[in-house]
C-alpha cells in the first residue's frame with residue numbers, strides 16, 4: 001500500500017485512483033466514521049484528499065522506478081528512456097509546478113498565521129519546494145547524459161534519483177504527519193473552501209479523482225508512464241523481486 005510507503009498504513013482515505021488499485025485504493029466506508037464519543041466526524045476536505053492522493057501516486061512512482069531499473073540492470077535489458085523522460089516531465093509538470101506552488105502559496109501561509117509553533121517545519125518544507133525545481137532539472141540532465149553518453153553515466157543518474165526520491169518521500173511524510181493534522185485542527189470552513197477550490201482546480205494524471213476522466217491532453221503521458229511501470233502501480237508485469245524489498 002502507498003500508505004505504507006508514507007508511514008500511514010493505518011489511515012483510511014476515500015480517494016480512489018482507478019489505475020492504481022493495488023497500491024492506493026482507499027478502504028471503502030460502509031458508514032460515516034465516528035469519533036470516540038460516537039459522533040459522526042465531518043468528511044475530509046477535498047484539498048486534503050487531493051494532496052494525499054497526489055502524494056500516494058508520486059510515492060508509488062518514486063518507489064517503483066528504482067526497482068524497475070535494478071531489474072533491467074540484472075536482466076541486461078535496455079532502459080526505456082522515453083518512459084523515464086516522461087516520468088521526470090510529469091514530476092516537473094505536476095508535483096513541482098502545481099502541487100508545491102499551492103502548498104507554498106496558500107496552505108503554508110495560512111498555517112503560518114494560525115500556528116506559529118509550526119514555523120520551523122514550514123521553513124524546512126518551503127526550502128524543499130524552493131530547491132525542487134533545480135533538483136528535477138539536474139535529474140533530467142543526468143538522464144540525458146546516460147542516454148547520450150551510455151553506461152558510464154548510468155550510476156550517477158541512479159544515485160541522484162535515489163537521493164531525490166528519499167528527500168521527496170521524507171518531505172511528503174512530514175506534510176502528512178505534521179502539516180495536514182495541524183491544518184485540520186486550525187482551519188475553518190472559509191479556509192477549506194479556498195483550499196478546496198485551489199487544489200481541486202487541477203487534475204494530476206497519475207492521481208485521477210473518482211468519477212472524473214483524465215484530462216485528454218495528459219492521457220498519452222499517463223499511458224506512457226503506466227505502460228512502462230510494473231504492477232501493481234503500472235500496467236506492466238509484476239517484478240520478480242517485488243516492491244516489498246523497498247519497504248525494508
Ligand SMILES: [Fe+2]
Pocket residue numbers: 099100103125129171175
Ligand atoms: Fe510539499
Ligand SMILES: [Fe+2]
Pocket residue numbers: 051055099103172175
Ligand atoms: Fe505535498
